[in-house]
Amino acid sequence: MAKTVLMSHALYETGMELLYKNANVIVANNSDMSTIINDLKKADGLILRVGRITREIMEQCPNLKVIARPGVGVDNVDLQAATELGIPVVIAPGTNKRSVAEHAVGMAYAITKNIVESHKETSEGNFNIRNKYMAIELEQHHVGIVGFGSIGKETAKIFSNNEMHVHVYDPFISQEVVEKEHHYIYHAELADLLSACDVISLHMPSLPETQGMFNAERFAQMKDGIFIVNCARGDIIVEEAFYEALKSGKVAGAAVDVLCSEPMDINSKLFTLPNFIATPHMAALTKESADRTARLTVEGTLAVLRGEKWDKVVNPEVYQHKRWQ
Template sequence: MPRIVITEFMDTDAVEWLSSRLDTHYGPTLVDEPDKLAPLLADCEALIVRNRTQVRPELLEQAPGLKVVGRLGVGLDNIDQPACAERGVQVIPATGANALAVAEYVICTAMMLLRGAYLSSDRVAAGEWPRPALSRGRELAGKTLGLAGFGGIGQLTAKLARGLGMETVAYDPYIEADAPVLAQTGTRLLDMDGLLAESDVISLHIPLTDETRNLFDAERIAAMRGGAVLINSARGGIIDEFALARALKDGHLAGAALDVFDKEPLAAGSVLADVPNLVLTPHIAGVTEESNTRVSRLIAERVAEALG
């Protein structure tokens, strides 16, 4: 039986690198095939997953010899860390390997939503010419980017934004006011109320916890500046999706981009369907050809090292 089981897609070169060293079973659709996954877990020592495989006590009980879980990404809300710790299972995230991909996603969508002209292709192709309406877009330079969460990805996003002429502010209760990284990135630390009041663009970079679920509810969204843009590439459930849809339809927000959702994939007829100035992507902000290579190789090497 394989020592390593991979349940979701992984860079081919990294899979081949692992397979040349350790008995490896690569099944990128195993996440949706529990009957096929169960017998593979019986003797495996390492499990490599992305965000859909739920590493809960039920799964851990099927893998009594499991020593390590490699996460092809950084979020760990699909992994029961206390349950892993109780069983002596090491959890390894790909910290930092996809940061640039996420930071670029934030900057790209912020520019697109502020400009407000890139969702009109169907109208132009149909013969319309909405030039006056689409000539009121805004430039990124001179705007204020508010970062809710100022870890590695938030910090890199701030650096990219500063390079394009933005001001940057951050809210993070775990960062001290005199932290060197604030001076290094030219970022001011604010409380949440200050972030909402000052930011033209707000980007979320926080984990989903009991404290952060629906952190951006109707009240907080209403407290954002009129015409602001909201971007979530962190975790679904942090934004109240109904409240966001209403704020976009009412025109309080100029736009929003969501890469993550409370329930993935979205159900047909979701509250987010047919909402103006809303960009929806399927949890891919951190996934590019380059980042997938970095993430996959990092996890392959660290899992192999953990298994000795």
């Protein structure tokens, strides 16, 4: 008998084709698990693109055997609860690193060249925006990579190939790896990187240790006129302090793919600033990445539903649970 998979939202078409061939599929188009709880109670698997699943929801769904996230971010899943309930949380590692890295670098160029404001002003007849002289060249400037996982490394590689000096801060990466293997500049303290760099690109997960990391104190440590790119998670930046730093010019410009709320709050004061640009959490959503991510997410979901101990899970200890014995 075919298993039932509930999806908060559909994946890229290649993944959907694979899923429809092997399961009964319900696409909720809803990120609020509490409002689709009746369907979720019937489901054997959940593919969660947008939304959050809590212990309370999981405990109401005894048939739920797998939760899958198309990507690697799992801050919207109660991992402890999933593990205690014997539910593997499938992820799709490595499928989007190039797409996100290219997006981050593209945003760095967009904000340092003042492209978005210049387009807006030009379309409104202000040709003299060209004389604002906000754009800078990035060659031989210093870029800081905060978070040196697979996406951070890929982003650093592109910046380095564009003849920028790459600085790295990541408390989980050794100085030897940064300097000997990658030939970048290592910083043991975040404050030292912030004061040295013209551009920073953020690539860390949302964890208790990183949430609110970039607050007023951190902005004060930054080099005057710094540019910030955030393609990581919105809650690592305190948005009120972010706004003040941009408004004052301490931060010359910022380009983000994420904010604290999703969908983004269009009434946020950040959107009133000419030196702030945003995209709707789309850095990973290239055709190539979406194809890889969708396929791997669906393959992992189906494997777990077949009773296989799929290796690409964020909580491998779950296989010690009695449900898997």
